[in-house]
Amino acid sequence: MDTVTGLETRELRYFVAVAEELHFGRAAERLGMAQPPLSRAISQLERRVGATLLDRTSRRVTLTEAGQVLLEEGRAALEAVEAAGRRAQRAALAATGQASVVLTAKAGASSELLAKLLDAYAAEPGAATVDVHLCGPGEQERLLRDGRADVALLHRPFDATAGFDTEDLVTEGQVVLLPAGHPLSLRSEITLAEVAELPGLPLPRWPRRDGSFADGPGPQVRDHTQVLQLIALGRACAVLPESAAATLGRDLSAVRVSDAPDVTTVIAWPAHSRSRAVAGLVQAALRL
Amino acid sequence: MDTVTGLETRELRYFVAVAEELHFGRAAERLGMAQPPLSRAISQLERRVGATLLDRTSRRVTLTEAGQVLLEEGRAALEAVEAAGRRAQRAALAATGQASVVLTAKAGASSELLAKLLDAYAAEPGAATVDVHLCGPGEQERLLRDGRADVALLHRPFDATAGFDTEDLVTEGQVVLLPAGHPLSLRSEITLAEVAELPGLPLPRWPRRDGSFADGPGPQVRDHTQVLQLIALGRACAVLPESAAATLGRDLSAVRVSDAPDVTTVIAWPAHSRSRAVAGLVQAALRL
DNA sequence: GGGCAGCGATACCGTGGAGGTATGGACACC
DNA sequence: GGTGTCCATACCTCCACGGTATCGCTGCCC
Numbered sequence: 001m002d003t004v005t006g007l008e009t010r011e012l013r014y015f016v017a018v019a020e021e022l023h024f025g026r027a028a029e030r031l032g033m034a035q036p037p038l039s040r041a042i043s044q045l046e047r048r049v050g051a052t053l054l055d056r057t058s059r060r061v062t063l064t065e066a067g068q069v070l071l072e073e074g075r076a077a078l079e080a081v082e083a084a085g086r087r088a089q090r091a092a093l094a095a096t097g098q099a100s101v102v103l104t105a106k107a108g109a110s111s112e113l114l115a116k117l118l119d120a121y122a123a124e125p126g127a128a129t130v131d132v133h134l135c136g137p138g139e140q141e142r143l144l145r146d147g148r149a150d151v152a153l154l155h156r157p158f159d160a161t162a163g164f165d166t167e168d169l170v171t172e173g174q175v176v177l178l179p180a181g182h183p184l185s186l187r188s189e190i191t192l193a194e195v196a197e198l199p200g201l202p203l204p205r206w207p208r209r210d211g212s213f214a215d216g217p218g219p220q221v222r223d224h225t226q227v228l229q230l231i232a233l234g235r236a237c238a239v240l241p242e243s244a245a246a247t248l249g250r251d252l253s254a255v256r257v258s259d260a261p262d263v264t265t266v267i268a269w270p271a272h273s274r275s276r277a278v279a280g281l282v283q284a285a286l287r288l
Numbered sequence: 289m290d291t292v293t294g295l296e297t298r299e300l301r302y303f304v305a306v307a308e309e310l311h312f313g314r315a316a317e318r319l320g321m322a323q324p325p326l327s328r329a330i331s332q333l334e335r336r337v338g339a340t341l342l343d344r345t346s347r348r349v350t351l352t353e354a355g356q357v358l359l360e361e362g363r364a365a366l367e368a369v370e371a372a373g374r375r376a377q378r379a380a381l382a383a384t385g386q387a388s389v390v391l392t393a394k395a396g397a398s399s400e401l402l403a404k405l406l407d408a409y410a411a412e413p414g415a416a417t418v419d420v421h422l423c424g425p426g427e428q429e430r431l432l433r434d435g436r437a438d439v440a441l442l443h444r445p446f447d448a449t450a451g452f453d454t455e456d457l458v459t460e461g462q463v464v465l466l467p468a469g470h471p472l473s474l475r476s477e478i479t480l481a482e483v484a485e486l487p488g489l490p491l492p493r494w495p496r497r498d499g500s501f502a503d504g505p506g507p508q509v510r511d512h513t514q515v516l517q518l519i520a521l522g523r524a525c526a527v528l529p530e531s532a533a534a535t536l537g538r539d540l541s542a543v544r545v546s547d548a549p550d551v552t553t554v555i556a557w558p559a560h561s562r563s564r565a566v567a568g569l570v571q572a573a574l575r576l
Numbered sequence: 577g578g579g580c581a582g583c584g585a586t587a588c589c590g591t592g593g594a595g596g597t598a599t600g601g602a603c604a605c606c
Numbered sequence: 607g608g609t610g611t612c613c614a615t616a617c618c619t620c621c622a623c624g625g626t627a628t629c630g631c632t633g634c635c636c
Binding site: 006007010012050052064069072073074077080081082088091094095162163164165 | 340341354374379
Binding site: 010033034036037038040041057058059 | 594595596597598601602603604
């Protein structure tokens with residue numbers, strides 16, 4: 001019953017590649033190896049786990065139940081291994097004073113909070129230097145998970161905080177950003193349904209994790225300034241947390257969206273982090 | 289900068305063994321191998337991570353900063369890999385209808401809640417069979433982390449819920465259990481300080497994670513019934529959540545402890561669990 | 577201080593297994 | 607039935623993992 005598996009990351013990497021491609025040949029190519037050894041490695045993995053992971057005919061490869069589970073969990077496990085290596089690496093650099101704690105935040109969001117946090121932490125005795133890593137939406141989660149970052153500012157309910165420790169910092173409502181002078185910009189409130197129907201002002205489309213875009217009418221965007229620019233040009237509108245609209249230029253105006261869910265900015269870190277610098281940052285954030 | 293590490297679990301296992309033993313010879317023995325290949329594997333790992341992990345003289349081995357980080361993170365990563373294998377294994381069994389979701393709870397705690405939960409879930413259409421795994425304090429966390437269990441009932445603030453998704457179920461105060469007829473058993477409330485001073489009734493000592501016991505006057509205990517028995521015998525007292533005292537025999541009595549922290553029973557599951565059965569259990573728990 | 581014991585590193589060697597090439601066999605499509 | 611696609615099998619090669627022997631350093635004890 002207690003079959004000790006003892007999987008190797010190599011096997012997991014192979015399996016994830018095949019499970020993602022659902023094609024041994026392409027997976028082998030992606031892994032930079034020939035197809036036969038890959039086939040063998042997978043069947044060996046199946047023997048070791050004691051379960052069929054892939055149903056394969058010569059025409060089609062599909063995941064079994066067990067395979068789906070292993071894909072999901074295997075990805076997480078691989079990320080954990082990567083994270084371990086990277087964090088050790090960075091700990092060594094930090095010890096020699098070359099680098100330090102990496103904080104990641106969504107570019108353009110919570111910038112005021114971020115500035116206050118950095119100031120407050122820097123004022124503490126023995127504060128480490130903080131590298132700030134601004135990135136696109138959804139990317140922070142990955143950075144935190146795979147060890148390239150130590151702390152993140154995330155926004156519920158948009159970002160997945162599963163598996164991290166978090167502390168809530170601030171909760172705020174959302175507003176819709178409109179071109180200045182838009183007829184509705186004088187309203188005191190608006191509903192999501194109304195926003196969705198705004199003629200000529202579709203919501204922009206953000207890239208998904210794999211970089212592709214969902215279908216729809218809105219313009220494709222990759223970062224925050226693009227959005228602001230598109231709104232100013234009268235080609236789009238956007239629903240954002242109030243603080244993101246705090247420092248608006250004259251060409252934009254904001255209207256509160258009454259039925260949009262509240263957004264909570266949280267500070268998040270890997271569950272078992274023992275870093276003094278991370279703890280200090282969290283303390284500083286809570287004192288704000 | 290973006291040095292892709294590509295660690296293997298074998299290397300991590302070796303490192304964790306050495307880091308725990310702080311002795312290459314003993315670690316090699318524990319791993320069932322000779323010492324020289326272990327030394328080599330570690331230095332190879334150090335080259336790969338790009339950092340010294342262990343400071344070694346011929347007399348003493350100590351962890352560097354980076355080593356401490358890798359020990360902590362590496363353990364977690366190894367557990368994640370194990371968990372991936374085990375969960376895939378169990379998913380295969382579940383698909384053939386042989387086994388199913390494993391729920392773990394502290395033996396003797398929340399038994400009424402547990403019974404209600406199992407009943408409520410079993411009444412649902414399409415409910416999977418639930419294996420209940422009762423275990424000693426602190427053990428559930430490990431089971432959940434390494435994939436032997438799918439859901440756990442945990443008790444804040446005693447159990448570490450870091451890295452899991454949780455939902456709060458009930459919060460309750462704590463009581464001290466005394467032998468029936470004890471002079472203080474007629475009091476309506478008592479303080480922790482008073483409990484600590486009770487003449488002849490020390491608090492029992494639970495085993496730590498490694499199985500050893502802290503020093504102190506109290507009797508060593510390993511499970512809940514031992515505690516109840518010792519109290520009935522007039523050899524100890526214990527501070528427990530109210531619900532644990534709900535079904536007392538005639539030989540025990542409970543007094544509310546006014547300044548003990550509230551205990552929250554939570555249902556916890558691995559952060560990225562996609563299992564329908566787990567989701568169903570959580571739903572059922574929240575409806576209680 | 578010299579001898580000794582403990583411990584990690586180095587040198588060298590053998591074997592298992594990971595990966596490569598060639599080919600077989602099943603299936604879909606024309 | 608021919609052909610192309612795709613995974614599995616057969617067979618070979620070579621690297622690297624693990625084993626044995628030994629060195630070199632360090633602290634300890636007489």
